[in-house]
Amino acid sequence: MEGLNKAVDLLLHSGHTVAFTGAGISVESGIPPFRGEGGLWNKYDPEVLDINFFYAHPLESWQAIREIFYDFFNQARPNAAHTVLAKMESAGMLSSVITQNIDNLHQLAGSKTVYEYHGNSSRLVCPECGNQTPVPEVDLSELPPRCRADGAVLKPDFVFFGEGIPEFAARKSDEEARAAEVMLIIGSTGEVMPAAFIPRIAKENGAMIIEINPRESLFTRTISDIHLQGRAGEVMEKLAKKIGIA
Numbered sequence: 001m002e003g004l005n006k007a008v009d010l011l012l013h014s015g016h017t018v019a020f021t022g023a024g025i026s027v028e029s030g031i032p033p034f035r036g037e038g039g040l041w042n043k044y045d046p047e048v049l050d051i052n053f054f055y056a057h058p059l060e061s062w063q064a065i066r067e068i069f070y071d072f073f074n075q076a077r078p079n080a081a082h083t084v085l086a087k088m089e090s091a092g093m094l095s096s097v098i099t100q101n102i103d104n105l106h107q108l109a110g111s112k113t114v115y116e117y118h119g120n121s122s123r124l125v126c127p128e129c130g131n132q133t134p135v136p137e138v139d140l141s142e143l144p145p146r147c148r149a150d151g152a153v154l155k156p157d158f159v160f161f162g163e164g165i166p167e168f169a170a171r172k173s174d175e176e177a178r179a180a181e182v183m184l185i186i187g188s189t190g191e192v193m194p195a196a197f198i199p200r201i202a203k204e205n206g207a208m209i210i211e212i213n214p215r216e217s218l219f220t221r222t223i224s225d226i227h228l229q230g231r232a233g234e235v236m237e238k239l240a241k242k243i244g245i246a
């Protein structure tokens, strides 16, 4: 594979490697991305994840949310790409994962330092009192789910369109991007803002960018130094063998 040996060399000599992941890393776990082939936006109107629409039409929004995120996300298991990142971290070869994903698969694979730029779907939050409840403790057969304390409609603890980025994740992601000597971008179109600034910040601060994606993204011809063209799981397994952590 073109670029593989150069990527291996960069990873072996990097003092600070950071992974930036998008929906593409979870495709081999059976979770469709939003955009492109088989993307969720071919089936649903993105409006259902707009924060103003959610508050105005909680039932309609929740019906789609349950179908998109809770009917199958919870059955998904990490794939080889998530597992290799977790192994790289325990081998001291990866400082952190910055993920746009909300599926919890990095943590399930064993990654410890994960900055969730868009939150996490595995808990619901009450917009009134701030109480958080793990999804398995909530009855989703009756929609919309409500807070036991004050009756307000519960919201998944991920970032809706029109909402800000969680402060801690935003700050740590920025710090990690500035510190990175190598950034691995896995499965992201680069279209979602402000997340797509993260690899650009890394590049501006001197990081080498290795991208893994079967297709070209907005990063490929602008900031990527190496494009390993292929599926995340397959490419990460090849990398793992070569860097000695398979």
Ligand code: NAD
Pocket: 021, 022, 023, 024, 025, 026, 027, 028, 031, 032, 033, 034, 035, 036, 039, 100, 101, 102, 103, 118, 186, 187, 188, 189, 190, 191, 192, 195, 212, 213, 214, 215, 216, 217, 230, 231, 232, 233
């Ligand atoms: P995206 O949906 O915009 O694009 C997915 C990217 O993954 C594309 O570039 C595609 O070519 C690539 N891809 C497809 N299959 C792949 C594979 N097997 N290996 C590697 N790459 C593959 O994704 P995005 O840029 O991350 O932005 C969408 C937003 O939607 C994210 O912010 C995220 O919050 C959210 N989202 C999350 C999940 C999840 O948690 N798994 C799923 C769908 C959407």
